Amino acid sequence: MPFDDDIAVHRAGVDHYRCEISPAHQIIRGPNGGYLAAILTRAGDVHLDDPTRTLRSLTTHFLRPPEDGPATLEVTTEQQGRSVTYLRIKMFQNGKNMLLGTGVWATQRSGPDYRSWSAPEVPGPDDSVPIGEMGDSPKLAIHDVWDIRNASGHGFGQGAAADVCWWIRPAVHRALDNAMIVAMSDALPPPIFVTDVGRLPVPTLDLTVHIRSDLSKVAWREGDWVLTRFSTRFAADGFLEEDGELFAADGTPLAHSRQLALAVPGPE
DSSP: OOHHHHTOEEEEETTEEEEEEOGGGEETTEEOHHHHHHHHHHHHHHHHOOTTSEEEEEEEEEOSOOOSEEEEEEEEEEEEOSSEEEEEEEEEETTEEEEEEEEEEEOOOOOOOOOOOOOOOOOOGGGSEEGGGSTTOOOOGGGGTEEEEESSOOOTTSOOOSEEEEEEEESSOOOOOHHHHHHHTTSSOOGGGGSTTOOOOOOEEEEEEEEOSOGGGSOOOTTOOEEEEEEOOOEETTEEEEEEEEEETTSOEEEEEEEEEEOOSSOO
């Protein structure tokens, strides 16, 4: 099922919408969080219906894991100024609130240009290991949605630092847009997996993604990749953080992300 079908949002009344959660984005414990946040992104786009205002920031709180199948969305405009709009987005299923998102959509603005952020130097995708060849990597439904390659060379559980670079692109080429970047920000294995801590349940509590480029102006051709870097610096008291950076293949910064996740050696 194409990605655009998986995140499709349809109007169902004033400020209300419907969607269908696809099984194609399943991970070990339900639908992938980045995929669900991408649905919220699309809901905000449909609600505004204004191509001059694009996503700049989205924070998603994962209240409950939804199931595959129909869900409804409620979008509220909290504030709309001349160039910035703030939206609140909720996803419901079976009468329960599953996700709560708050986002900023804005027009292009002029301002200072300061850049000290650059892409990591890593082997190219042709010299990186496909995720399906990474030893004990489990086969997940989401791996059919994305083409993923490990640019760091660290296998799972090898005692490396929790800092991993990946190449990623959609399995079926499509336009580079905010929804896809939001999905990519949580489509990869948690960096804690390459440490000697190993793999453990790390359900996301909240995910924030900041879009840092006008994606309509970024070079993006069929076969192109996005380079990512994800790291965790601190895990304690049953929680960990994960910071992400996403770049176009030419080094253009696309987005950065941060999430807080539970980190427990078994079901929470």
